[in-house]
Amino acid sequence: MTHTLVVVWAGFAIGLIFGAVGQRIEFCLTGGLREWWGEGRPRRAAAFVLAVAVAIAGTQLVAGLGLVDLGESLYLQAGFSWLLIPLGGVLFGCGMMLARGCGSRALVLLGDGNLRSLVVLLCLGISAYVALTGLLAPLRLSVAEATTVTPELTAPSIPGLLESAGLGPGIARALPAILLAAGLAAFALVRLGLFQTPRDAGGAVIIGTLVPAGWVATGYFGADDFDPVRVESLTFVAPVGDAIQYLMFSTGTQLAFGVTVVAGVLAGSIAASVLSRSFELRGFESPGHMLRAIGGGVLMGVGGALAIGCSIGQGLSGLSTLALPSFMAATGIFVGAFAALRLAKQ
Amino acid sequence: MDLPRHFSRGILTAAAGFALLVLGAPSWVNAQGRAAWERIDAATELLDGATPRAGSIRLDLPAVTQDGSSVPVTVEVDHPMNPDDHVEALYLFAAGNPSPEVAEIHFTPLAGKARITTRIRLDGSQTVVALARTNRGEWLAGQRDVRVTVSGCLSQGNSSDNSDFMQARVRPPSRMAPGEPGEVRTLINHPMETGLRKNPDGSLIPERIIEEFRAELDGEKLLAARFHRAVSANPYLLFFVAPGRHGELALRWEEGEGAGESATATASIPD
Numbered sequence: 288m289t290h291t292l293v294v295v296w297a298g299f300a301i302g303l304i305f306g307a308v309g310q311r312i313e314f315c316l317t318g319g320l321r322e323w324w325g326e327g328r329p330r331r332a333a334a335f336v337l338a339v340a341v342a343i344a345g346t347q348l349v350a351g352l353g354l355v356d357l358g359e360s361l362y363l364q365a366g367f368s369w370l371l372i373p374l375g376g377v378l379f380g381c382g383m384m385l386a387r388g389c390g391s392r393a394l395v396l397l398g399d400g401n402l403r404s405l406v407v408l409l410c411l412g413i414s415a416y417v418a419l420t421g422l423l424a425p426l427r428l429s430v431a432e433a434t435t436v437t438p439e440l441t442a443p444s445i446p447g448l449l450e451s452a453g454l455g456p457g458i459a460r461a462l463p464a465i466l467l468a469a470g471l472a473a474f475a476l477v478r479l480g481l482f483q484t485p486r487d488a489g490g491a492v493i494i495g496t497l498v499p500a501g502w503v504a505t506g507y508f509g510a511d512d513f514d515p516v517r518v519e520s521l522t523f524v525a526p527v528g529d530a531i532q533y534l535m536f537s538t539g540t541q542l543a544f545g546v547t548v549v550a551g552v553l554a555g556s557i558a559a560s561v562l563s564r565s566f567e568l569r570g571f572e573s574p575g576h577m578l579r580a581i582g583g584g585v586l587m588g589v590g591g592a593l594a595i596g597c598s599i600g601q602g603l604s605g606l607s608t609l610a611l612p613s614f615m616a617a618t619g620i621f622v623g624a625f626a627a628l629r630l631a632k633q
Numbered sequence: 634m635d636l637p638r639h640f641s642r643g644i645l646t647a648a649a650g651f652a653l654l655v656l657g658a659p660s661w662v663n664a665q666g667r668a669a670w671e672r673i674d675a676a677t678e679l680l681d682g683a684t685p686r687a688g689s690i691r692l693d694l695p696a697v698t699q700d701g702s703s704v705p706v707t708v709e710v711d712h713p714m715n716p717d718d719h720v721e722a723l724y725l726f727a728a729g730n731p732s733p734e735v736a737e738i739h740f741t742p743l744a745g746k747a748r749i750t751t752r753i754r755l756d757g758s759q760t761v762v763a764l765a766r767t768n769r770g771e772w773l774a775g776q777r778d779v780r781v782t783v784s785g786c787l788s789q790g791n792s793s794d795n796s797d798f799m800q801a802r803v804r805p806p807s808r809m810a811p812g813e814p815g816e817v818r819t820l821i822n823h824p825m826e827t828g829l830r831k832n833p834d835g836s837l838i839p840e841r842i843i844e845e846f847r848a849e850l851d852g853e854k855l856l857a858a859r860f861h862r863a864v865s866a867n868p869y870l871l872f873f874v875a876p877g878r879h880g881e882l883a884l885r886w887e888e889g890e891g892a893g894e895s896a897t898a899t900a901s902i903p904d
Binding site for chain 1: 694695696697699782783802804818820869871
């Protein structure tokens with residue numbers, strides 16, 4: 288097998304596990320935040336927090352062992368827009384509340400028979416490319432150029448900050464990774480009480496592990512002297528658009544990691560849903576309901592494009608690299624979700 | 634014929650229309666849109682009045698690409714490669730670039746097939762054109778449209794790191810079917826500065842490119858390439874060695890004034 292074939296099959300396997308586990312434990316940041324902030328039930332939010340902790344620990348481990356050069360990833364590029372990253376996060380946060388689920392959740396729900404998610408995904412994928420390469424791209428690029436900052440650091444990340452404060456590279460990586468992973472895990476398990484539902488905790492650990500697995504797939508198995516694969520892990524904005532594009536242009540494009548992850552999530556969710564006999568076709572109840580899905584999909588697509596990632600892309604994969612822009616994007620997503628929840632209550 | 638009158642007349646009209654369309658199409662194409670190579674001065678100069686046979690060069694490029702700075706392109710000339718009749722030279726042009734010349738490749742029959750893969754810079758959506766000349770003086774042509782969108786991601790790569798500058802890499806043929814030409818991959822770390830880019834302080838970065846690449850097998854000329862600035866950074870070239878050849882592959886990259894880098898590899902291609 289060529290290295291590109293290894294990478295795309297690894298992507299499919301990772302997606303398959305994500306889809307199946309996500310379907311079983313209803314892994315969802317949107318639902319988690321809504322239940323936690325709105326109803327005082329933090330079970331699903333806690334699962335997301337635990338997954339972040341595992342992703343950070345695992346990713347920093349594979350990077351520390353030298354298996355993967357995270358510096359090649361999108362999240363650790365030297366310059367980033369101080370405006371578009373948090374702004375995109377806020378738009379994405381609003382969108383995921385409006386559509387009642389982010390891109391990855393929509394894929395899992397589609398596998399469950401929820402046809403509303405198909406509308407969300409189509410709107411998300413197309414509007415992401417409107418902002419990435421289409422009608423809004425010139426505007427995005429000119430704003431990005433005017434607002435890009437390049438911090439004087441070895442990398443725009445927490446380890447980069449600590450190194451500039453005089454710490455050695457090893458300790459600058461290990462210290463924040465251990466503290467953050469342990470702190471978040473303790474918060475999820477003890478403070479939010481996830482230890483009471485070991486099934487959710489187990490599922491969250493598996494999903495968190497898929498992030499370093501993605502880094503290893505693209506950054507280690509995809510490394511090649513002549514034709515290296517782009518270093519990336521789980522994300523669900525551009526890949527949803529890529530998947531739509533692949534359906535239309537497959538004879539003229541190369542199959543990439545993100546697309547097989549999307550296909551895998553859908554397949555995994557369908558399998559888990561059918562095996563557990565929970566598959567059921569569902570549609571919209573009213574035009575207003577459909578409008579919410581469309582609006583949410585568009586906000587997520589555009590927001591995710593501006594923020595270079597979604598709740599999974601920046602929230603799991605981005606945070607796992609300890610990149611500063613990912614913390615800005617994640618904060619934006621929380622603010623947007625909170626604002627949307629407040630507005631919806633009134 | 635017992636067909637109703639209006640029916641047969643309908644068929645006749647349709648047939649006449651169809652015939653007009655079929656017969657008229659080529660002249661219409663000639664009148665409206667010329668072949669892409671005709672619009673490239675460098676290509677018409679090269680041809681010097683000759684008319685190339687279209688459709689015998691296959692260009693393989695992505696239909697849509699988000700990264701115009703590195704577009705993979707495979708060019709294969711559908712022509713034998715024996716000493717009597719072989720492809721001698723292959724020229725690549727990008728009609729929409731500031732300077733359309735991309736690269737030229739000179740083959741010998743030792744290459745086994747007139748096929749290469751490289752990565753090129755494309756300044757926007759355009760037509761990529763290939764011309765090939767055989768040792769008998771026959772010209773062949775091929776073209777392909779590419780859509781290049783702006784970069785979807787802000788990734789600039791960490792190319793500022795030049796610790797591996799001029800580091801040459803070669804992967805000799807492996808896993809070959811008997812009787813098939815063997816595939817050689819080569820790459821050298823080099824920025825291929827176009828001379829069009831600016832420093833942060835606004836001054837132009839001077840042009841600096843790998844101009845020439847040569848490959849020899851046991852001292853015998855196999856392939857030579859001339860790169861222009863439309864060849865992407867870290868110039869990559871995949872080419873072939875004819876079956877039944879064994880020996881030491883000597884590669885040489887040159888930057889103009891004699892500065893360069895060499896690499897060797899062993900090639901052993903089964904019959």
